[in-house]
Amino acid sequence: MSQLQDNFGRRFHYLRLSVTDVCNFKCGYCLPDGYQSSGKPQFLTLSEISHLVSAFSQVGTQKIRITGGEPSLRRDFTDIIRIIADNQKITTLATTTNGDRLAKHAKTWYEAGLRNINVSVDSLDPRLFYQITGENKFHQVMQGIDTALEVGFDRVKINAVLLKGLNDQALPQFLNWIKTTPIDLRFIELMETGLGSDYFQQHHVAGRQIKTWLLQQGWQLDPVNIADGPAQNFSHPDYLGRIGLIMPYEKNFCASCNRLRVSAKGKLHLCLFTEYGVTLRDLLVSPLQQAELIARLHGQLVTKKQTHFLHQGVTGVTQHLASIGG
Numbered sequence: 001m002s003q004l005q006d007n008f009g010r011r012f013h014y015l016r017l018s019v020t021d022v023c024n025f026k027c028g029y030c031l032p033d034g035y036q037s038s039g040k041p042q043f044l045t046l047s048e049i050s051h052l053v054s055a056f057s058q059v060g061t062q063k064i065r066i067t068g069g070e071p072s073l074r075r076d077f078t079d080i081i082r083i084i085a086d087n088q089k090i091t092t093l094a095t096t097t098n099g100d101r102l103a104k105h106a107k108t109w110y111e112a113g114l115r116n117i118n119v120s121v122d123s124l125d126p127r128l129f130y131q132i133t134g135e136n137k138f139h140q141v142m143q144g145i146d147t148a149l150e151v152g153f154d155r156v157k158i159n160a161v162l163l164k165g166l167n168d169q170a171l172p173q174f175l176n177w178i179k180t181t182p183i184d185l186r187f188i189e190l191m192e193t194g195l196g197s198d199y200f201q202q203h204h205v206a207g208r209q210i211k212t213w214l215l216q217q218g219w220q221l222d223p224v225n226i227a228d229g230p231a232q233n234f235s236h237p238d239y240l241g242r243i244g245l246i247m248p249y250e251k252n253f254c255a256s257c258n259r260l261r262v263s264a265k266g267k268l269h270l271c272l273f274t275e276y277g278v279t280l281r282d283l284l285v286s287p288l289q290q291a292e293l294i295a296r297l298h299g300q301l302v303t304k305k306q307t308h309f310l311h312q313g314v315t316g317v318t319q320h321l322a323s324i325g326g
C-alpha cells in the first residue's frame, strides 16, 4: 500500500491522535477558563480507534502520539495504549500529558506498551507553575516524572512553553536540572490560537535568543534525524539531558513536517492550524471500510498546504491546542 505523501514530497509516518478535548488544568495559553463542557462528549471509541490505527498503519504510520486535552483523563486510557501497542506496524508509541496522573499510573501504562512520554512543565518554581497552569500540582507532576524515569520509559521529554514575563528567565534553573537528569527538555515558542490572541501578544518570545546563548555556552546542534520532527536539538558533554527548541515562526519550520492529526471526534487535520477538519468517523464503523478510508486519506493529503499562515495571524479552526492535541 502506498505511503501518505503530499504534493511537496513530504511523507507522513507520524500520527498525533487526540482522544479527548477534556482537561483538568487551566494553562493560560490553552484553556485559561478550564474545559467548558457542551453536553455529553462523543469521543472516538476503542473500536473506532482500532480501525483508524489499522488504516494509518497500512499507509506508513509508524509512530503514534496519544494526546488531548488531557489523554489520561479517559477511563479507558490504558486500553487505548494496549490497542495501539498491539499493532505491530506501530514501532513508537508515545503520549503527551500534564503529568497529573503519572505517579499513580506510569507503571500500568508502561506495561500496556507505552514507551515514550512527554510531560508539560512550564516552571520549576511551584508558585509560578501554579500561576501558569491554574493548578497547584508541581510536586505531584515532578513525582510523576521521577516515577516515569524509574519505570524505564525509553524517552522522557519535558515541554515548557516559553512565556515572556513568566518563565523566560528560568533557563539556568532548567539547565541545573538536566545537568544530572537524563531527560530531553524542550522549549516551545508560544503559538497564537483563535482564543489566545491577547495572551500571545503579551507573552510571545522568540526561541532564537536561547539558541544563540546555548551555542555560546558550548551546546552543539545535533544532526537532524528524519524522524525527529520540527525540534532543533542540542547536546553538551557536561549535561546528561538535552535541549530542544520548537520555533514555529522560524523560516522553513514546516519543511520537515512529518505529522498528521486526528481530533478526538475523528476529524483529520492536515495541519495544526488548518481551516477545517475532514470527517473520518463515517468510515470507522467496520473493518470492511478500510480501503475507502485509506482512499480518503490519500485524497486529502494532496490538498495539504506547504506551511502554516501564523505570520499573517491566521490561526485556522484551532481555537486552542486542547481541541486538537498540540
Ligand SMILES: Nc1nc2c(ncn2[C@@H]2O[C@H](COP(=O)(O)OP(=O)(O)OP(=O)(O)O)[C@@H](O)[C@H]2O)c(=O)[nH]1
Binding pocket: 065, 067, 094, 096, 118, 157, 159, 188, 191, 228, 229, 230, 231, 246, 248, 257, 259, 272, 321, 325, 326
Ligand atoms: N506548529 C507546530 N507545532 C508543533 C508541531 N509538532 C509539535 N508542535 C508543538 O510542540 C508541542 C509539543 O509536542 P509534543 O506533543 O511533545 O510532541 P512532539 O514535538 O511531536 O514530540 P516528539 O514526538 O517527541 O518529537 C506541541 O504541542 C505543539 O505545541 C507541528 O508540527 N507544528
Ligand SMILES: C[S@@+](CC[C@H](N)C(=O)[O-])C[C@H]1O[C@@H](n2cnc3c(N)ncnc32)[C@H](O)[C@@H]1O
Binding pocket: 023, 029, 030, 067, 068, 069, 070, 071, 096, 097, 098, 118, 119, 120, 159, 160, 161, 188, 189, 190, 191, 192, 193, 196, 320, 321, 322, 325, 326
Ligand atoms: C495541548 S497539550 C495536550 C497534552 C497535555 N494536556 C499536556 O499539556 O501535555 C500539548 C502541548 O501543547 C502545548 N501548548 C498548548 N497551547 C500552546 C500554545 N498556544 N503554544 C505552544 N504550545 C502550546 C502544551 O504546553 C503541551 O505541551
Ligand code: SF4
Binding pocket: 023, 024, 025, 026, 027, 030, 031, 068, 069, 070, 098, 120, 321, 322
Ligand atoms: S496545555 Fe494541556 S494541560 Fe494545559 S490546559 Fe491545555 S490541554 Fe490542559
Ligand code: SF4
Binding pocket: 230, 248, 253, 254, 256, 257, 258, 259, 270, 271, 272, 273, 305, 306, 307, 308
Ligand atoms: S504548522 Fe502545520 S505544516 Fe507546519 S509543521 Fe506544524 S503541522 Fe506541519
